[in-house]
Amino acid sequence: MKYILENEINIGMNVTDTFSVWEHNLHSELILANFDHKKDFVFIERSFLNTEDRLLLGVETSELSILKRENKKLKNLNRELDAIIDNSYDGIYITDRNGVTLKTNSAIERITNIPKEYYIGKNVNDLMKRGILKNSVTNKVLKYSRTVSVVQKNYSGNETLLTGSPVYDENGEIEKIVTNIRDLSNLNELEAELNKVNQLNDKYKKEIDRLKNKPDQLKGIITKSKQMKMIYDTTERIANIDATVLILGETGVGKDVLANYIFANSSRSKEGEFIKVNCGAIPPDLLESELFGYESGAFTGANRQGKPGMFELANKGILFLDEIGELTLSLQVKLLRVLQEGEIQRVGGVKPSKIDVRIIAATNNNLYKMVEKGEFRNDLYYRLNVIPIEIPPLRERREDIFPLIQLFLNKVNEKYQLSKELDYDLNQFFLSYDWYGNIRELSNLIERLAVTTRDDLINIDDLPSEYRQYNHTTVDSIGSLKEAVEMAEKKIITLAAGKYGNTYEIAQALGTSQPTIVRKLKKYEIDIKNK
Incomplete structure (x- = not known):
């Protein structure tokens, strides 16, 4: 040299x-x-x-x-x-075919909290032994000779997506492995925030609907009560099942409305009729001929051609037997035969005839207690009680009161060409009143107020005397409207606490948040009855 x-x-x-x-x-x-x-x-x-x-x-x-x-x-x-690699938001990690680290970028420091220089020259297997890596995507790429993606938590505890891709030489052999590392923690946080925003948006929408007093509608049925929505959801599912339905509930809760709803959602509405019979409104000696019909000359005054009964008129449709508890024992026997055999026999007739009728019965009586007393047949009770549906009274679903008020007021205004409105105090009275006549009582009172008051704005002083007396007694005993609202709130929460097993179910049933229920239970000193 x-x-x-x-x-x-x-x-x-x-x-x-x-x-x-x-x-x-x-x-x-x-x-x-x-x-x-x-x-x-x-x-x-x-x-x-x-x-x-x-x-x-x-x-x-x-x-x-x-x-x-x-x-x-x-x-x-x-x-x-080098600038492109180093400025990538995702981490980039390059190794040779033996897993030795050749190059990383600055993003890997942000993702793992370890300086990028630390990795250079180190084998991925050694990094795994030291706990820096939990799993090696590089080894998976070498094993399968293809791009591989895995999700795992890194040394800092952040969830990451690792995608390793092979780089081949001129002989088709893997020369290097390039791994892209994406930090999913930010994406997970954004997703969680988005879910919170969506939940908040749903909450605001519900609150706006509440403030607008916009009721939820189920094919013409107005309700905001979760209980009633569940009931109507059940009726839709059993509408085309020909099992007998027994509707229970106090007078005026809307048993006939529910029966009509079942008919409207069934295929029978296309073939037959919905026939309603109030068993308590027809004298027992006439009820048999009304239900089963009669032949010519069956009794004095009978039509010469005879007359079909309600069962025949309801053929292919639904017969709604309201106040079923008022049937006499003799008629109960005949009704049981219809349910068992699908046959009827007219009064004065000698030959039974087949019919295709679905029975929906309703009562405000406790049929089980009537069975114990011998007032109602045991076998008929179980024939009727195949699908029992109990409608709660209005005082147990007060969230339906405001929507119903608006519905009835709109109907009255349209019917009589009026423009009546209810003031705030009157609305609050309607909310706190117990409505022992239920929806029927509410509807009748609104119509009465609308047609008898002089002014367009109806206030609490326009109430009939029997309601004013109730209102004065309530105000005198509790002292203020605020306390009246709290009393109603306490009553509703107490009922819910007796029915549901935890605060989450109570909150869902009452359409509010679980922390609110916890706070209210503590405020009113209400205990949940574990079921």
Whole structure:
């Protein structure tokens, strides 16, 4: 190896053979000449070479410029590539085929809280042993020779998505593995925030609907009560099942409305009729002929052609037997035969006839107690009680009061061409009143107030005397409207606490939040009865 530096210009060798020349920075600009025939390397200080010396060495100025430009481009490309990798928001982790880390970027420090330099030169298996990595996607890529994605928690406890991709050489062998690391914690936080916003949005929508007094409607049925929504949901599901339905509930809760709803949602509404019979409104000696019909000459005053009964009129449809508890024992026997055999026999007739009728019965009596007393047949009770549905009274579903008020007031205004409204205090009275006549009583009172008051705005002083007396007694005993509302609230929550097993179910039933229920239970000193 020969070095010619500074003043040693005389190189003293034959330079006629071909060689290559490039620059090297070592204090001053030097030229390195590679002589093919001798394989000697010579460093020559460029400042001491004249033009002739340059030509003698075979250095072509144009070729050197091209090499310099290409070298500069390559450096720029490498610098740009490094900048792109380092500025990626996702972590980038590059290893060789043996799992040794070659390069990482700055994002990996943010994701793992470990300096990126720490990884360089370390094998992924060693990092796993130290607990830095819980699972190696690099090893999976090497094993399956394809892109692999895994989700795992990193050293910092953050959930990450790792996607490893192989880089192949010219022989099709894996040369490197490039892994992209995405921090999912931010995405999970954003998703959680989005869910909170959506829940809040739903809450606001419900509150706006409440403030607008906009009731929920189920195919013409108005209710905001979760209890009633569940009942009507059940009736939709059993509408086309020909089992007998027994509707229970106090007078005026809407048993006939529910029976009509079942009929409207059944296929029988396309073939037959909905026939209603109030068993308590027809004298017992006439009820048999009304239900089963009679033949010509069956009794004095009977129609010469005879008359079909309600069962025949309801053929292919539904017969609604309201106040079923008022049937005499003899009629109960005949009704049981209809349910068992699907046959009826007219009064005065000798031949039974087949009918296809679905029975819906309703009562405000306790049929089970009537069975114990011998007032109602045991076998008929169980025939009727196949699908029992109990409608709660209005005082147990007070959230339905305001929607019903608006419904009835709109109907009255339209019917009589009025423009009546109810003031705030009257609405609050309606909310706190117990309504022992239920929906029927509420409807009748609104119509009565609308047609008897002079002013368009109906206030609490316009109430009939029996209601004013109740209102004065309530006000005198509790002292203020606020306390009246609290009394009603306490009563509702007490009823819910006796029916549901925990605060979450109570909150869902009453359409409020669980923390609110916890606070109210503590305020009113109400205990939940564990079921």
